[in-house]
Amino acid sequence: MFDRLSAYAPQALAVLRIVTALLFLAHGTQKLLGFPAAEWSPGAFSLPWFAGVIEIITSILIILGFFTRPAAFVASGTMAFAYWIAHAPSNFFPANNDGDAAILFCFVFLYLAFAGPGAWSINKK
Template sequence: MNISVLSHASVLSTHAGKALSLLRIVAGLMFMQHGAQKLFGFPAEAMGPFNLLSQMGIGGVLELVGGALIVLGLFTRPVAFILSGMMAVAYFQMHWQFGTASPFPLVNHGELAALYCWVFLYLVFAGPGEWAVDNQLSRRRRF
């Protein structure tokens, strides 16, 4: 086995916490866009009028606020758990039934819902990474 490959792997592993933070931040920013679209018609036009207390309205609030909390790394695990469940519901409720009722995300246009579901579920177990408000809060509680 090539020794240089092993040394590169250990160097890369030292940055795993930072990479996890970047995954969390980018996923949160992208997720927030869905909420902003539903609530404010930005950055893309809203898909239609909706009631804030409807399932779509509550989803928009969860996307915007939950996405912001994910970006900050604040309450990461519980928020990610809620958002993962929300995306699982979205997939089975909105996409599985889409047109052909196919279970394949590419066919039923559920790729984003499925991917967000799994990314958020990963954050439940992996935590927020190095750059997170959660880390600052846990350090303060130790002292």
């Protein structure tokens, strides 16, 4: 029964790509545009500000499926960096240091860097 689902793997990969990038986009817009409402806003040209720029640019590229592999690789590295700089120093456990989302984003984007965009992408081959 589940073998038939394999035929829809490219579409499922595209849904994973789009939904993950939409969630990632919200993190960038929160940092730079204050939407959704944020408790703080990073100063211009600070490390969190640059992270917001990267999050917005890579999210849009990944949503569109345009240069997905390099954009996902950059997004993955950004999340790895964010985890070790902002989350890990406060506590060893990701559930306690609020770093579980950064880890999940890191590895989903790393997967997309290898798997590609799936269906419904601008530069689909």
